[in-house]
Amino acid sequence: xxxxLIEKARIxxxxxxxxxxxxxxxxxQLNMGERPYVKPLSADEDKCDIALREIADGLLISExxxxxxxxxxxxxxxxxx
Numbered sequence: 001x002x003x004x005l006i007e008k009a010r011i012x013x014x015x016x017x018x019x020x021x022x023x024x025x026x027x028x029q030l031n032m033g034e035r036p037y038v039k040p041l042s043a044d045e046d047k048c049d050i051a052l053r054e055i056a057d058g059l060l061i062s063e064x065x066x067x068x069x070x071x072x073x074x075x076x077x078x079x080x081x
Contacts, residue, residue, distance in 0.1 A: 026055075027051050
């Protein structure tokens with residue numbers, strides 16, 4: 001994994017847990033045969049580096065559903081009471 005690519009991707013997605021989840025999901029997709037959104041630099045380029053370049057180039061984004069988070073917190077607080 002390329003440290004420089006990680007830093008570039010972190011500029012786009014500041015949350016490390018979100019970045020890790022996005023990269024891992026994209027790597028699974030690439031391993032299942034989906035085409036990359038960027039041209040691989042070589043035939044054996046690591047899929048993780050491809051995913052990080054896609055994020056760094058702004059081709060992959062992550063959306064947060066704050067409503068779902070609030071609902072989960074409400075459900076959790078009901079169970080805690």
